[in-house]
Amino acid sequence: MDYNWVIVVLGMGLSGLVCLAIVGVFAGLAFFFIRKARSAGQQFSNQPAQRGEEFLTSASLRPWSPAAWGDLSSRWAGWWLNTTSIGRSDGYTQGVIASHLDPHGPGWIAFTIQRHQARSGTLVLKTSQKRVELIVTAQSHLDKNIQVVAVIDGLENGSIAVTAPACNYCSKDGAMEARWISEVRWNNETFALGRLTSREVRYDALMANGCNIAALTDTWIRYPYPESVKPFHPALQSVIQDLNPIEQNVLLIALGMGLYYDSLRNRSSYTYDW
Numbered sequence: 001m002d003y004n005w006v007i008v009v010l011g012m013g014l015s016g017l018v019c020l021a022i023v024g025v026f027a028g029l030a031f032f033f034i035r036k037a038r039s040a041g042q043q044f045s046n047q048p049a050q051r052g053e054e055f056l057t058s059a060s061l062r063p064w065s066p067a068a069w070g071d072l073s074s075r076w077a078g079w080w081l082n083t084t085s086i087g088r089s090d091g092y093t094q095g096v097i098a099s100h101l102d103p104h105g106p107g108w109i110a111f112t113i114q115r116h117q118a119r120s121g122t123l124v125l126k127t128s129q130k131r132v133e134l135i136v137t138a139q140s141h142l143d144k145n146i147q148v149v150a151v152i153d154g155l156e157n158g159s160i161a162v163t164a165p166a167c168n169y170c171s172k173d174g175a176m177e178a179r180w181i182s183e184v185r186w187n188n189e190t191f192a193l194g195r196l197t198s199r200e201v202r203y204d205a206l207m208a209n210g211c212n213i214a215a216l217t218d219t220w221i222r223y224p225y226p227e228s229v230k231p232f233h234p235a236l237q238s239v240i241q242d243l244n245p246i247e248q249n250v251l252l253i254a255l256g257m258g259l260y261y262d263s264l265r266n267r268s269s270y271t272y273d274w
Helices: 003-043 052-058 245-263
Strands: 072-085 088-099 109-116 120-126 131-137 147-152 155-163 166-171 177-181 189-192 195-199 203-208 211-217
Touching: 052 109, 072 245, 088 245, 109 245, 120 245, 131 245, 147 245, 155 245, 166 245, 177 245, 203 245, 211 245
Parallel strands: none
Antiparallel strands: 072 088, 088 109, 109 120, 120 131, 131 147, 147 155, 155 166, 166 177, 177 203, 189 195, 203 211
């Protein structure tokens, strides 16, 4: 008997089995991730019954109080859709910023963001007392140095000139100047099977007329893993006591810009698990 021939046949058989096993593993992983992506897509395929002004009007919000600044959560609940086609890149986002201490109760702020050609668009932010509109103009989808006009309760309040990543605000009367960092960051992130298990969270100082009045998170959580028990971090830190009305307006504008930059990150393919 030719034992060399037997060894060759056995070797080929084992190689075939190994190849089949590898193919099976890759097929299983592909099926898992395709199903995961399909599930994430279905999560946002059904548009909400109310959008835009109807959504803002119907949103259940807490009566605004000075305590809100320290109780704003980085978690917002809502819906978003980004669409890209030849020569177009649009996005729509709506949500309510939750209370940090009572995340399942009414929120503090409702907002909508309508973007076209990636960066241009309008953000509307609404509390129980105020309405803030940020009208964003960009020269192109690649130009990060955008221009923003801020309108509060129907009156032009000021403007923001972005020299990426710095936002420079000036009130219409020139009495208030503010500066903060707001950008799309890809901080140190750890993924596992479609779940973001950790992310480096940063806070950027907000200076108004040369004084630090608060620090704003660079990480907003819009799609937490249902079984996660990890607490959400607050949206703001180091908020000074007794903010005057002009400083409060600046803080709302900065929050709006943070949400605007958050909307530029297309993250429907994974969930947060803190």
